[in-house]
Each structure stands twice: as structure tokens, then as C-alpha cells.
Amino acid sequence: MAEKKTPSKVRGVYEREPGSGIWWIRFTEAGKIRREKVGRRSDAVALYQKRKAEVRAGIKLPSNLRQRPITIAELGEEAKQWYKDHDKRDLRTFTGRMDLIIKELGNRAADTVKPKEIDDWLSSHPRWSPATKNRYKSVLSKAYQLALRSDKVSRNPVRSVEHRNEGDGRIRYLRPEEEISLKAVIARRCPGHIPALVFALHTGLRKSEQFGLRWTDVDMSRKVIIVPHPKNNRSREITMNETCFTVIQDLYKNRPDDDRIFRSDRYKKRPIIDIKKAFESAVKEAKIEDFTWHSLRHTFITRLVQAGVDLRTVQYLAGHQSLAMTGRYAHFAPALNQAAVRRLDQVVVD
Structure with a gap:
């Protein structure tokens, strides 16, 4: 085998x-040595040739070519501000995750971080599920993307971090008897939250939505x-x-203003x-195990499938980007699957 050249x-x-994979260039202008941090070697070679040509042509270069490397903390704060300025629906979730990233990685110079270090950092949180690790990876990647737009970093190392396999995931949905118990407890403890619960069960919206x-x-x-999508500018009805609709009508009659729909009664x-x-x-208190607010979304989708709604319609109502995601719920309609294959019994081949 030939040796690598x-x-x-x-x-x-x-x-x-x-x-390190971080390349610099050094050249002389008007008797002074100038340095610039670039990133990839090929980019550094190209920029060096460009700077030499500019010096020969007598073009005056900016005085701040050598800037202090931006840290992940600065990267993250600017990303949070961008989310706030653009009124992103998932601002609170993004901010929470970014705050943890800043706490643990914030003092690192953004351009010196390698993909393996990011992967090792994600792996250092064994209690996080693969899905949670992927979400943190996405948050950090977004910060790098925004910094790249303004030339504050030379690359996005998160892109080279392998996406973790989330598997099919366990689908936990609310059983009828559990729904009765849960509503009884909420009605006693915080009755103002009953509309939010019923609304979630009949729309399947994500919590942030x-x-x-x-x-x-x-x-x-x-x-x-x-419903505006929290991650892009698309929306669905x-x-x-x-x-x-009854829940919405009641809330509309008692609304304090025309802003947010769901309000605290306390x-x-x-x-x-x-x-x-x-x-x-x-x-x-209702003694329901392994159940979160997100499980109400699973309940909505599961009940649609059990009621015989076709998967394409379920995909749209759930706001899934792919049919494969909706297909995780297909096994909740065994009667429909059986009816489908029975149609082959009617096929007669001579």
C-alpha cells in the first residue's frame, strides 16, 4: 500500500x-509581520496568496486582521440573541440547552474544538438518551452556523459528529382509565390546567407549539x-x-388580552x-408511571391510528416531517393491516 503523501x-x-487542524498565515506588510488565523490548510494557502497579491498591489489591509479567537460562550450568547430577535417559538428550550453548553464548554476557543471532543462531551452524559444528545448537538451546530455567516469561525466541527441512533423509541400513551385518574387529580389540584390537558389530547401539539x-x-x-413550526417558517393548519373548539371558546370568553392562549389561573x-x-x-399523585407531557402527543397520534385514520393524514396532523416517523405508530391498527392483506384472498390467478 502506498504511503500517504x-x-x-x-x-x-x-x-x-x-x-490541531487550525492553520495560520504569516506575511509582511510595510515592514510589519501580520498574522491571521484561517482554519483549513487549503483555505490558508489560498488566503496567503491573496494577501501577498494585495501587499504587492499596495492595497491597505485592515488593522484588525489578527482578532482574539471567539469562545463557545460568546458563540452561544450570540445564538441566543439571534433566536430572541427572530422570535423563535423554541427560544426557551434552545436557551436552556445552550446555557448548559456554555457552562461546560464555554471557555473553549470555538475554532480549536475538534469533532471528537464534542462527541466525547455528549458521551460524558450517560443519563441523556440518544435523542437528547442529538438535540444538544443540533443546538451547538446552530451556534456555529450563525457564527460562520459572520466569519467569526472558520468551520463547524459539529457537522462531523455522528448522529446518534435514536431507534424507534418506546411509545407511551394514556390509557382510558389513566386519563380518568389524571383529570380527577388535575381538577382538584389545578383546575385551570384542565383546558390545556384536553387541548393537548385533541391536537397533539408539541409543548412548545x-x-x-x-x-x-x-x-x-x-x-x-x-401552527407555526418551531424550527422553520412553515406552518400547518x-x-x-x-x-x-369548546375549550377554545371558553378560554376566549375569559381571556385577559389577545396574546397567549393558555394562562395560569394561580x-x-x-x-x-x-x-x-x-x-x-x-x-x-394519579399513580401513572413513566408518563410525561410529551406522552399526550403520543396519545393523540396513537388514538388517530387506532380510529383508522390513514397514516398520511396522521403525518400532517402530527406535523411529522417524514412518513417514516409516523410509521412508528402503524402497529396500533392491526385490524386495518389484517383487512389490507385479506384483500389478496380475492385475487384469483388462473
């Missing part, structure tokens, strides 16, 4: 830390909810059934930001 040295192009809804997202005349009608603590307490 070592790239020939280029004058003025070097790695400050051998093996539901508690980010404003009255401007509701078309009362058409009985439709316009959810047609309300009678149960859901804290001066402030918008509900996160119902997790109250919901977990109610679930525990």
Missing part, C-alpha cells in the same frame, strides 16, 4: 499547534389553528374537533411557559 510546506502557512400559541393563531370562524393570568412541574406532580 505529506503535503509540501508552503512558506508563510503553518499550524501553531501541530495536529401549544404554549406558544396566541389568539392571532386561531381562526374561530373556520375552527382552525394555524389543525382543524379543531368539537371538544377542542399567577394573575400569566402565560404558561412550562407546565412540567405541576404536571409531574399530578401524574405522580
Whole structure:
């Protein structure tokens, strides 16, 4: 096997830390030595040639070519501000995850971090599920993407971190007897949360989608909810059934203003930001095991499939990006699958 050829040295192009993958250039302008951090070797070679040509042409270069490397903390703070400025629906979730990244990796110079270090950091949290690790990976990658746009970093190392296999995941849904118990506990502990619970069971919205809804997202005349996607500019329409519409009508009559739909009945009608603590307490008292607010979404989708709704329609109502994601629920309709294969009994081949 032929040995790997070592790239020939280029004058003025070097790695400050051998093996780091971060390349610099050094050249002279008006008798002064100038240095720039670049990133990849090929980019460094190209920039070095460009700078030499500019010096020969007498073009005056900016005085701040050698800037202090930006840290992951600075990267993260700018990403959080970008999310806030663009009114992203998942701002709170993004901010929470980014705060942890800043706490644990914030002092690192962003351009010096290698993909393996990011992968090792994710692996250092054994209690995180593969899905959770992928979410943190996405948050950090977004910060790098935003920094790349403004030339504050030379590359996005997160792109080379392998996506973890999340598997099919266990689908936990609410059984009828559990729903009765849960509603009874919530009605006693915090009755103002009953509308939010019923709404979740009949729309299947993600928590960030539901508690980010404003009255401007509701078309009362058409009985439709316009759901902005939290991760992009696309939206989908959810047609309300009678149960859901009744909940919305009651909330509309007693609304304090035209902003957020779901409000706390204990804290001066402030918008509900996160119902997790109250919901977990109610679930525990109702003696329902391994159940979270997100499981209400699983319940909505499961019940649609069990009712015989075709998977394409379920995909749209759930807001799944792919049919494969919806297909995880197909086994909840065994009668429909049996009816489908029985049609082959009618095929007669001579």
C-alpha cells in the first residue's frame, strides 16, 4: 500500500499547534509581520496568496486582521440573541440547552474544538438518551452556523459528529382509565390546567407549539389553528374537533388580552411557559408511571391510528416531517393491516 503523501510546506502557512487542524498565515506588510488565523490548510494557502497579491498591489489591509479567537460562550450568547430577535417559538428550550453548553464548554476557543471532543462531551452524559444528545448537538451546530455567516469561525466541527441512533423509541400513551385518574387529580389540584390537558389530547401539539400559541393563531370562524413550526417558517393548519373548539371558546370568553392562549389561573393570568412541574406532580399523585407531557402527543397520534385514520393524514396532523416517523405508530391498527392483506384472498390467478 502506498504511503500517504505529506503535503509540501508552503512558506508563510503553518499550524501553531501541530495536529490541531487550525492553520495560520504569516506575511509582511510595510515592514510589519501580520498574522491571521484561517482554519483549513487549503483555505490558508489560498488566503496567503491573496494577501501577498494585495501587499504587492499596495492595497491597505485592515488593522484588525489578527482578532482574539471567539469562545463557545460568546458563540452561544450570540445564538441566543439571534433566536430572541427572530422570535423563535423554541427560544426557551434552545436557551436552556445552550446555557448548559456554555457552562461546560464555554471557555473553549470555538475554532480549536475538534469533532471528537464534542462527541466525547455528549458521551460524558450517560443519563441523556440518544435523542437528547442529538438535540444538544443540533443546538451547538446552530451556534456555529450563525457564527460562520459572520466569519467569526472558520468551520463547524459539529457537522462531523455522528448522529446518534435514536431507534424507534418506546411509545407511551394514556390509557382510558389513566386519563380518568389524571383529570380527577388535575381538577382538584389545578383546575385551570384542565383546558390545556384536553387541548393537548385533541391536537397533539408539541409543548412548545401549544404554549406558544396566541389568539392571532386561531381562526374561530373556520375552527382552525394555524401552527407555526418551531424550527422553520412553515406552518400547518389543525382543524379543531368539537371538544377542542369548546375549550377554545371558553378560554376566549375569559381571556385577559389577545396574546397567549393558555394562562395560569394561580399567577394573575400569566402565560404558561412550562407546565412540567405541576404536571409531574399530578401524574405522580394519579399513580401513572413513566408518563410525561410529551406522552399526550403520543396519545393523540396513537388514538388517530387506532380510529383508522390513514397514516398520511396522521403525518400532517402530527406535523411529522417524514412518513417514516409516523410509521412508528402503524402497529396500533392491526385490524386495518389484517383487512389490507385479506384483500389478496380475492385475487384469483388462473
